[in-house]
Amino acid sequence: MVQYNLSSGDLAFAALADATRRSLLQQLGRADASITSLAHRFEMTLTGMKKHISVLEKAGLVETRKVGRVRTCSLGxxxxxxxxxxxxxxxxxxxxxxxxxxxxxxxMQQEKDDGPAGEQ
Structure with missing residues (x-):
């Protein structure tokens, strides 16, 4: 199997290619949020949200921190x-x-409007 080493640019473009992830960045631009609250806001499973956050985190666009049982996300x-x-x-x-x-x-439009050469 071919292994690719993705650059940070590749990771960023891959992360930004998804509309949900772009919306997540907009949301986090307004305020930090827990993964659970983001999952509720975007009406998706916690597992699905964790996957989106992981992609954004690998690209350096989101940072997470865990306090107790709550993992909070902020813009990277x-x-x-x-x-x-x-x-x-x-x-x-x-x-x-x-x-x-x-x-x-x-x-081309000018030539068409002027007609064939020699006609006028």
Missing amino acids: RRELKAEAEWIEAYRKLFEARFDALDRLIFE
Whole structure:
């Protein structure tokens, strides 16, 4: 079996790919919460919530601490600067490609509106 060593960026993108995990980050951005309260709020099993939190924790996006029997979650300290830069580079690339496509379509429309060469 092939073993992959995922980078922190890969882990972050994998964690953020899920809508529930993105919603969890929004919720934790408002206030820390126990895994149990998050499970109730998101109407899922405790086991399911623990799996989501584990993925976010491995990516460094969430931190947990246990006090007695309660495990409380908070936003992690990991910044997404490298991921934001990667996205921005591709945004610029696609923007340039779409601008070029817009120019091509405009030129083709102009040629169509002007009619075949020599006719006027």
